[in-house]
Amino acid sequence: MTLTSRRSFLLAAASMALASCSTSVPGRYAPVPVAPRRPIEPPTLAELEVMYGPVEDGGFLIPAIPFQEIDPQFYRQRVLDPTGEPAGTVVVDTPKRFLYVIEPGGTAMRYGVGIGREGFAWQGQGIIHWRQAWPRWKPPNEMVARQPELAKYSIENGGMEPGLKNPLGARALYIFQNGQDTLYRLHGNPEWRSIGKAVSSGCVRLMNQDVIDLYSRVKYHAPIVVYQ
Numbered sequence: 001m002t003l004t005s006r007r008s009f010l011l012a013a014a015s016m017a018l019a020s021c022s023t024s025v026p027g028r029y030a031p032v033p034v035a036p037r038r039p040i041e042p043p044t045l046a047e048l049e050v051m052y053g054p055v056e057d058g059g060f061l062i063p064a065i066p067f068q069e070i071d072p073q074f075y076r077q078r079v080l081d082p083t084g085e086p087a088g089t090v091v092v093d094t095p096k097r098f099l100y101v102i103e104p105g106g107t108a109m110r111y112g113v114g115i116g117r118e119g120f121a122w123q124g125q126g127i128i129h130w131r132q133a134w135p136r137w138k139p140p141n142e143m144v145a146r147q148p149e150l151a152k153y154s155i156e157n158g159g160m161e162p163g164l165k166n167p168l169g170a171r172a173l174y175i176f177q178n179g180q181d182t183l184y185r186l187h188g189n190p191e192w193r194s195i196g197k198a199v200s201s202g203c204v205r206l207m208n209q210d211v212i213d214l215y216s217r218v219k220y221h222a223p224i225v226v227y228q
Helices: 001-022 046-050 141-146 150-153 206-215
Strands: 055-056 059-064 077-080 092-095 098-102 107-112 124-133 172-176 181-189 204-207 223-227
Touching: 055 206, 098 206, 107 204, 107 206, 124 181, 141 150, 172 206, 181 206, 204 206
Parallel strands: 092 223, 181 204
Antiparallel strands: 055 059, 077 107, 092 098, 098 107, 124 172, 124 223, 172 181
């Protein structure tokens, strides 16, 4: 069989195979969705129990969060995008205590956050320059000067080792602008009671279960916008 005749034979066979499957196609001109459909509704009780249940991660067992004691608006949930930013952008709405990861198709994953003094210190646009699972906590020298008891965790002393009591929690995302560290962080925290509140110190904190989910959605060098 020549190459041309073999090619014709294979094309004919492929056409017959496609024809044999055509009865399972609901319509010849069925539209192809531009973006996957996503439910825009609050999570169910069963979903919340899974989302905020105990998690084993990195050799640590993160305890369950009593989500019933948290304002439902701060649960992790998919919403219509209120920002208009491009897909893949992280948006922090400081006054409302929300963090968004913008998705294609006009939706966003929203998380409740807690804000501290350092959380109000910076606004603008930057990038997620560095991401780390179970980071060491190294309080800046200014914080150590205010709280001398933290000297044992200073930068010079190597910081606090990762763990359930570490203020940065299970994940940390480090924000840079124009190649410089802003000292602005998105991070986990064991203090779930601080979500939705302005606490005494820290940047933008999420529940550990939420920051693990956030970490999986945010790419290296993702753009971030912070509103004050």
